[in-house]
Amino acid sequence: MDFHLDSLLHLPFVTVLTCQQQEGFILLTLDFINEGISCPHCQTYTDNLHQIRPILVRDLSILGQGVYLKVPRRQFICSQCGKYPTEILNFIDRRRNYTKRYEEHIYEKVKELTVEQVSKNEQLSPEQVQNIFQRIAKQKKKDWGKPERLGLDEFSRQKGQGNLVTVLSNLDEGSLLEVIDSHKSEEIIEVLKQAPISIRENIKEVCVDMWGGFKKVITEVFPNALVVIDRFHVMKLVHKALNHLRLKLKLKGLKNRYLLLKNKVNLTEEEKKDLGELLRGYPCLSIAYELKEELRNIYENTRTVKEGLKKLKKWLRLARVFFGKTAETLELHLQNICNYFLNRTSNGVMEGLNNKIKLILRQSYGFSNFKFMREKLLACLFK
Ligand SMILES: [Zn+2]
Secondary structure: OOHHHHHHHOOOOEEEEEEEEEOOEEEEEEEEOOOOEEOOOOOOEEOOEEEEEEEEEEEEEEOOEEEEEEEEEEEEOOOOOOOOOEOOOOOOOOOOOEOHHHHHHHHHHHHHOOHHHHHHHHOOOHHHHHHHHHHHHHHOOOOOOOOOEEEEEEEEOOOOOOOEEEEEEEOOOOEEEEEEOOOOHHHHHHHHOOOOHHHHHOOOEEEEOOOHHHHHHHHHHOOOOEEEEOHHHHHHHHHHHHHHHHHHOOOOOHHHHHHHHOOHHHOOHHHHHHHHHHHHOOHHHHHHHHHHHHHHHHHHHOOOHHHHHHHHHHHHHHHHHHHOHHHHHHHHOHHHHHOHHHHOOOHHHHHHHHHHHHHHHHHOOOOOOHHHHHHHHHHHHOO
16 A cells, blocks of 8 residues: 555565554554465465455554554465465464564553553553463563572562562562462472572572571572571661650650661761750660660671671670560571671662562552462563
């Protein structure tokens, strides 16, 4: 029909016969330039046409309008082998109603937006969008490479409570490796053991929080790995204990909380003055605050595991008095906490990734389909 429309469409051996507007869509009727094909069974060339059955295929939108292609599916007769081969088209997979590039486009869109948004934009049903996404996601190869340091963490699927998923990440690359619909050690082990043993044996360190189940997982799945308790989880626990003390003293208000929990080195001169005034009448809180700062100092300035153990044991003597149960928990995990000082491995590199995980989990709230959620997380965050 028009040379420019052909080059705009940019499909091999294809020419546009007609272009019509129909029910809010553009319909392009196509024809093929090649007269025959090479028989896929015996490789003999044939142009002996048996029949044509046109199919309707969705393609990329043009100028904001959805596009359908009317594609003549041609079946030939091969005089050599006697078979009836149907022409193979490299821009549509067999039995699909979308071009490959359209499916790829939907896949990329779902990575950015929710299924509902894509469904609305593309005038597809949410099921169609999910179906395309999962199909393409399956085709993408996921090679773990040879990571040495991993992180294990858990997230709540519904903010606030329950429904925990476990997340495995590659700390060397800052990449997401696996998402498991469980927070039971047995079930986590079952999923992770599917990874090749050569990869699992290569892991040197796994960074986790203080949940007891992780230790079991690491022993079973990563036999050569050291357990490292994440530095930020330790600090979070101490912050919580300090904050608890503040509330017991009825020092309410977000500003008080902020002054106590923020790193001292990051406080402005005025904030330091305010903090001084806050602590003046409360010697207990004062000591607890200094303990929090001291722990941060230990983390910043310790170079070996042995040195860390020594400093933390000393720190715990006083911390036991002021932080009670929290200090007991830390004592229980002391060796693994100090494994941090070997290579300073922490889940800190995953912070940006973790925020994205939380966002996607929140977006897919109401989605009962875990499989889809997992594919989306991996599509967005696996490098
Ligand atoms: Zn043949």
